[in-house]
Amino acid sequence: MANHPLVSATPLPNFDAIIQFTLGTVASSSAETYQRTFDLWADFCMNHRLHPLDLRPHHVQDFLISQPVTKRTRQRHLAALRKLARTLALDPNYPQFRAVYEALRLMQTPEQNAGGKERERRVLNHHQVMRVLDVWQEDKLIHRRNRALLAVLFYTGLRRAEVRMLRWADLELDTGIIRVRHGKGDKFREVSIITGQEDTAVHALRAYQAALHAATNQNREFVFCSIRKGDKPGKDKPVNVRAINQIVEHTAQQCGVTFTPHDARRTLGTDLLAQSFPVPDVQAQLGHSHASTTIQNYAMPAQARQRRKRFKTSY
Structure with a gap:
């Protein structure tokens, strides 16, 4: 060399x-x-x-x-x-x-010979989110875990890497708060477990926690661990990113709704902005350093008919 x-x-x-x-x-x-x-x-x-x-x-x-x-x-x-x-x-x-x-x-990022295909940015509607969660309805540990994992993605907006590193000590299910100790840029933040028509994510986490405790008869450190054959919990360590991707891919195949882990995050952010929640609040929930990131990537343009109903001039 x-x-x-x-x-x-x-x-x-x-x-x-x-x-x-x-x-x-x-x-x-x-x-x-x-x-x-x-x-x-x-x-x-x-x-x-x-x-x-x-x-x-x-x-x-x-x-x-x-x-x-x-x-x-x-x-x-x-x-x-x-x-x-x-x-x-x-x-x-x-x-x-x-x-x-x-x-x-x-230095600017060179565009010369850039390959691949940029990921399509998808935002799921209410019915699609329900179809995703309904894939995992059985009374099995793996179903409880997968439903809880997907619910956390859709109702907190956490990044995939943040979800996999969650510890039970970081969750306050009574108050609906999650502490992210090492977010992007190694930043700490607290996020809300957002409620929909029901408190879907909290219910899913409680059901999974009970099933996990029944299977191990001990308190575990990490929330999302691997599941071995026979529906047995694996070692008390975080699932890897590949496992999360596989859960999402399998779910998409079963329910017919194409999405990625980041689409769940985008779905939440877009939905909150569409309901006119303050940008700083949505920014804090998603852990963006700049409000411009929240607006540019998550604010979807309203349909013309919706704009006509909402907009009024002052003259």
Whole structure:
């Protein structure tokens, strides 16, 4: 592998060590995404005989263009590499990385050769949400878990990674509050378990909690764990992201409603905004840093007939 062109008298840190340190500075919800980016970056550097800490913008741009993914995924790759450069720039032993980090901050995500297909943004209506939840009606532990997991997605707007890391200690079912200890950007927030025509999510969580306790006869730490053959609970650790995706995909096949975990979040945010709830409240529920994100991604334009009924001029 080629020498690093920015090397100084101080030896550079081990790449794997600096990666692990960087991952330790982000929320678990971001760590998995960052790790995938770092693995791809390491492969790219090996194939092009580059030092993996050579984060100069022209190399990063070549890497991004080489990935046949959507622009949104490229943005996530760039964010991860910026974080890596920032970790190095904060160390006084490596002042040469300050300029590299500042250059990456100014860098725009390249659109050249962007591949893939941007995900369709779906918002489910009331009947579709009910069809989704009704897939899991049997008195089995796996049905109780899956119904509770889907209800949390649709009635809290939590991100998939936030749902998988929930602990029972984070839930206040009597008051309908969930504490998200490590949200996006490793931020803490409290969210409401929103009620619909019924307190669907709270009821689903209570039923699942009772079934889980009956199956284990002990208090568990994590809310959503794996279910083994024979409808037996697995180890007391969070389900992985792939398992959540599989639950959603199987549910969609059974009920005929196509959706993703993020569509559940979008459904809640869009529904709350459509009912004219204040944007700051919806923003806080969803954990957005900026109100513009809430408005641009979740506010759906009203139909012309609906606008005609609501709009009145002052003249």
